[in-house]
Amino acid sequence: MQEVIRAENLEKRFGDFVAVKGVDFSITEGEAFGFLGPNGAGKTTTMRMVQCVSPRSRGDLEVLGMDPATHAREIKALLGVVPQEDNLDPELTGYENLRTYARYFGIPGEEAEERIARLLAFVQMEKKQDVVIEHLSGGMKRRLVLARALVNDPRLLVLDEPTTGLDPQARHLIWDQLRGLQAEGRTIVLTTHYMEEAERLCDRLVIMDHGGILVEGSPADLIGRTIGRQILEAEAVPLVLSCLERHGIEYDLVGGSALVPTDEPVRVTEALLEECGAIRLATRPATLEDVFLKLTGRRLRE
Numbered sequence: 001m002q003e004v005i006r007a008e009n010l011e012k013r014f015g016d017f018v019a020v021k022g023v024d025f026s027i028t029e030g031e032a033f034g035f036l037g038p039n040g041a042g043k044t045t046t047m048r049m050v051q052c053v054s055p056r057s058r059g060d061l062e063v064l065g066m067d068p069a070t071h072a073r074e075i076k077a078l079l080g081v082v083p084q085e086d087n088l089d090p091e092l093t094g095y096e097n098l099r100t101y102a103r104y105f106g107i108p109g110e111e112a113e114e115r116i117a118r119l120l121a122f123v124q125m126e127k128k129q130d131v132v133i134e135h136l137s138g139g140m141k142r143r144l145v146l147a148r149a150l151v152n153d154p155r156l157l158v159l160d161e162p163t164t165g166l167d168p169q170a171r172h173l174i175w176d177q178l179r180g181l182q183a184e185g186r187t188i189v190l191t192t193h194y195m196e197e198a199e200r201l202c203d204r205l206v207i208m209d210h211g212g213i214l215v216e217g218s219p220a221d222l223i224g225r226t227i228g229r230q231i232l233e234a235e236a237v238p239l240v241l242s243c244l245e246r247h248g249i250e251y252d253l254v255g256g257s258a259l260v261p262t263d264e265p266v267r268v269t270e271a272l273l274e275e276c277g278a279i280r281l282a283t284r285p286a287t288l289e290d291v292f293l294k295l296t297g298r299r300l301r302e
């Protein structure tokens with residue numbers, strides 16, 4: 001499989017502040033690859049270097065086999081970008097926004113018309129294509145930004161928080177569309193601070209925090225490696241905590257609960273019920289949020 005993006009010791013400084021601290025990652029053609037992390041982790045800054053809009057301060061970066069420092073124009077022609085902020089022209093319609101992009105990429109008239117019609121249908125916006133942007137909902141604008149990113153038929157799509165601020169229905173629609181694009185063989189790179197988005201969409205991901213990469217792997221891999229398959233949640237009363245400690249069972253205190261990462265929930269449940277009597281406890285599958293909490297002691301959205 002061909003490598004589409006390769007970063008080695010990639011660093012970005014703003015004055016004395018290091019926003020991206022020498023990160024390494026490699027993304028393969030056809031993958032859906034995610035950068036998961038809280039606000040300020042350095043995800044957007046990393047994407048902006050990949051999109052050739054912000055030069056790196058140090059390290060190596062190759063996008064589609066080229067160096068953004070010397071081949072920005074060539075890379076941009078092959079790239080589809082969904083930026084964090086919707087930057088459609090608010091005074092134009094959806095159709096006009098896409099038409100402007102097609103002109104920018106020099107796509108000839110008839111081909112542009114055919115492609116725009118197909119893209120508007122793909123994002124389910126054909127009925128609203130003549131509505132001026134400022135009258136559309138957030139989800140509709142996001143779908144148009146996605147359609148616009150596809151005007152140049154890119155092999156590689158880079159999306160910065162594609163569904164932030166959308167309601168669940170609008171989010172699920174975009175997820176379906178992204179899965180469809182990946183099924184066509186396109187490479188998808190996205191940033192998110194929604195662990196559910198990362199779990200559902202990404203074949204592989206890195207978790208970023210404070211400008212660095214903490215871990216890398218498939219969602220199942222990361223959860224299995226860091227947590228185990230299950231999380232047992234018990235009310236954090238002194239009796240429960242002392243029982244866990246006596247058995248040498250590790251736990252994290254979050255809110256009023258003790259969270260026990262485990263592959264053996266039955267054994268832990270039995271020990272607690274036997275020694276603590278009637279207590280509130282429940283078992284659930286572990287998530288990437290639990291991985292982040294384990295690695296940093298914080299929640300993703302704190």
Ligand SMILES: Nc1ncnc2c1ncn2[C@@H]1O[C@H](COP(=O)(O)OP(=O)(O)OP(=O)(O)O)[C@@H](O)[C@H]1O
Nearest residue numbers: 014017019037038039040041042043044045046193
């Ligand atoms: N132009 C800039 N000048 C100075 N500092 C910056 C600049 N751009 C970003 N930063 C800082 O770099 C850090 C990383 O920001 P970045 O936007 O990459 O984070 P992020 O993970 O994408 O978070 P968010 O979800 O909020 O976009 C932050 O501390 C931010 O304040």
